Amino acid sequence: MIEESVIKTVIERTDIVQLVGEFVQLKRRGGRLVGLCPFHREKTPSFTVNADRGAFYCFGCGTGGSAVDFVMKMESITFPEAIERLAERLGITVTHVSSHSHGDESARRKARDRERSYYQVMAAAEGYFRAMISAPGGGNCLGYAHRRGITDEMITSFGLGYSPDSWDGLVKSLQQDGQSLEDARELGLIAARDSGGYYARFRNRLMFPVHNVRGEIIAFGGRVLENGETAKYINSPETAIYKKGDNLYGLYQAKMHIAREHYAILVEGNVDVVMMHAFGFCNTVASMGTALTPKQAELLYRHTRRLYVMYDGDSAGKKAMCRALPILLGYDFEGLYAVELPGDDDPDSYLRVYGAEGMTALIENAKSLGQWCVEKKCSDILKMPPELRKAAFADLSELLHGFPDTLTQRHYLEQAARLLGQDMGRLATELGMTLSQTAAPAAQPQKSNDKEATYNRIEWIVVYMLLNSSAKYESFMTEQGIELLQDPGLRALVEEYSKLPERTSTHEILGSLSEHSRNLYERIICTELDVSEQDYEKWYEGALASLIDAWACREHQQIGYRIAEAVKQNDESTITELLNKDRELLALIQQTQQERKYCWQNHV
Numbered sequence: 167m168i169e170e171s172v173i174k175t176v177i178e179r180t181d182i183v184q185l186v187g188e189f190v191q192l193k194r195r196g197g198r199l200v201g202l203c204p205f206h207r208e209k210t211p212s213f214t215v216n217a218d219r220g221a222f223y224c225f226g227c228g229t230g231g232s233a234v235d236f237v238m239k240m241e242s243i244t245f246p247e248a249i250e251r252l253a254e255r256l257g258i259t260v261t262h263v264s265s266h267s268h269g270d271e272s273a274r275r276k277a278r279d280r281e282r283s284y285y286q287v288m289a290a291a292e293g294y295f296r297a298m299i300s301a302p303g304g305g306n307c308l309g310y311a312h313r314r315g316i317t318d319e320m321i322t323s324f325g326l327g328y329s330p331d332s333w334d335g336l337v338k339s340l341q342q343d344g345q346s347l348e349d350a351r352e353l354g355l356i357a358a359r360d361s362g363g364y365y366a367r368f369r370n371r372l373m374f375p376v377h378n379v380r381g382e383i384i385a386f387g388g389r390v391l392e393n394g395e396t397a398k399y400i401n402s403p404e405t406a407i408y409k410k411g412d413n414l415y416g417l418y419q420a421k422m423h424i425a426r427e428h429y430a431i432l433v434e435g436n437v438d439v440v441m442m443h444a445f446g447f448c449n450t451v452a453s454m455g456t457a458l459t460p461k462q463a464e465l466l467y468r469h470t471r472r473l474y475v476m477y478d479g480d481s482a483g484k485k486a487m488c489r490a491l492p493i494l495l496g497y498d499f500e501g502l503y504a505v506e507l508p509g510d511d512d513p514d515s516y517l518r519v520y521g522a523e524g525m526t527a528l529i530e531n532a533k534s535l536g537q538w539c540v541e542k543k544c545s546d547i548l549k550m551p552p553e554l555r556k557a558a559f560a561d562l563s564e565l566l567h568g569f570p571d572t573l574t575q576r577h578y579l580e581q582a583a584r585l586l587g588q589d590m591g592r593l594a595t596e597l598g599m600t601l602s603q604t605a606a607p608a609a610q611p612q613k614s615n616d617k618e619a620t621y622n623r624i625e626w627i628v629v630y631m632l633l634n635s636s637a638k639y640e641s642f643m644t645e646q647g648i649e650l651l652q653d654p655g656l657r658a659l660v661e662e663y664s665k666l667p668e669r670t671s672t673h674e675i676l677g678s679l680s681e682h683s684r685n686l687y688e689r690i691i692c693t694e695l696d697v698s699e700q701d702y703e704k705w706y707e708g709a710l711a712s713l714i715d716a717w718a719c720r721e722h723q724q725i726g727y728r729i730a731e732a733v734k735q736n737d738e739s740t741i742t743e744l745l746n747k748d749r750e751l752l753a754l755i756q757q758t759q760q761e762r763k764y765c766w767q768n769h770v
């Protein structure tokens with residue numbers, strides 16, 4: 167567990183404007199900052215930041231919270247991870263309590279320092295490769311990139327570079343930069359010579375830095391400029407900071423777009439990712455040639471619930487797509503789709519012929535990945551002579567058994583039977599499946615979305631002003647003002663707010679409120695009333711007068727009923743008492759209505 171004081175300091179010292187500004191271009195609008203929401207797609211900004219209160223709220227999709235919530239949502243990470251991320255930005259050392267002994271703690275710190283120095287070496291290497299692509303000697307590489315349709319913009323945003331055809335260029339550069347060559351060797355950038363000294367491992371290649379989700383460089387992929395005798399791609403070996411199959415290429419650049427589009431596209435290769443981004447499909451990532459791993463599926467799942475798999479159109483790509491399905495089914499995706507590329511196309515070659523429009527059509531026509539895989543297996547079976555089908559049937563059986571519930575299994579079994587022209591019962595026996603019909607899983611209750619809820623406008627203004635002024639809030643509460651609030655949501659918020667300990671940070675306030683109140687609170691503190699400072703007090707008094715008026719009218723009505731009751735009972739004294747009370751109420755109504763008229767005539 168992270169020490170409480172560290173959490174506090176991190177929350178206090180994080181500047182939400184600076185933080186959000188790393189992801190969203192913010193513009194000042196009145197006392198708030200607005201920008202395009204990173205959590206949903208929009209053309210006019212409704213994403214709002216209140217710098218003083220350290221909170222954000224999107225009036226479009228209702229996402230809101232503190233700086234910590236922002237990092238958690240943006241990077242799909244847990245609370246402790248978010249605190250560590252923010253601490254790192256601020257240069258604060260994170261200390262943990264109890265669960266680790268002192269020795270563990272210092273070992274952790276050592277490991278983290280070690281990691282940091284590795285990242286520095288990688289960044290230095292990237293800087294060198296970047297410089298080389300625009301240096302005179304890099305013309306060949308730049309020309310190659312341009313011929314392949316990789317624009318300068320993409321070169322910049324993916325940090326592409328050139329490793330020159332030189333044995334010691336990188337070695338010298340790292341040396342001049344004061345980087346540890348031994349670290350560079352451990353990271354697979356350079357290799358040791360038998361005769362002593364080092365040489366560069368990547369030569370005459372277009373370099374693709376591989377980032378982790380935080381943007382640190384953990385590996386490189388290098389592509390030859392001309393297909394020839396050497397390997398087309400070479401990648402960094404596994405190192406202390408890079409494990410094959412644990413990362414997705416392009417996720418760092420794509421994550422914001424994935425959040426906004428609510429889906430991701432998975433392709434095979436680095437160049438495919440770069441080209442997809444160049445054509446506007448910025449929510450694309452790659453599994454880097456290797457077959458999809460459970461770790462990568464988990465990483466995808468942390469960022470999206472809808473995934474489009476688009477591997478190469480050749481038979482290896484199709485096989486890899488089928489193999490991805492059972493891995494993806496291990497996670498609770500809402501939608502898994504297969505985008506089938508025609509012939510031997512890969513995303514890059516397809517885009518070059520059919521452009522963004524063709525790609526959009528392909529994505530829009532995507533089948534469910536499950537259906538696609540069943541169709542693929544069945545067509546494979548039909549192409550084989552009957553005596554060779556045994557293994558293929560076993561494959562199909564495995565595929566069908568992989569679906570999470572029997573209802574889905576049955577659905578695809580039915581489909582397979584139709585495609586194979588077989589009786590469903592016989593096919594089931596052949597595949598070792600039972601046909602028991604289970605009830606459909608209970609429908610998930612729809613999560614109520616509060617963003618459309620409308621509140622009593624005048625109550626809203628009063629609560630808004632209360633939460634923005636502690637003086638107003640205090641006097642409102644001492645005067646039992648809460649009785650004036652009729653809206654259950656607003657009333658609950660004010661009640662919950664009154665129970666909070668004093669002087670807590672926005673993050674703590676948000677953490678203590680119920681979900682509904684929390685959302686309302688985020689929304690209120692990010693709203694800005696279109697009212698000038700000189701009118702502010704008048705507005706408050708006017709709004710308050712309206713509420714008092716409404717309350718008095720309600721009371722007046724109640725008293726009317728009670729008087730009628732007392733008259734029936736001939737209860738003289740109660741009648742007199744109630745009449746007196748009613749007279750007071752009527753005077754109050756008259757007074758507040760005048761005040762209201764004065765304050766609101768130009769506004770409401």
Ligand SMILES: [Zn+2]
Nearest residue numbers: 203206224227
């Ligand atoms: Zn939004």
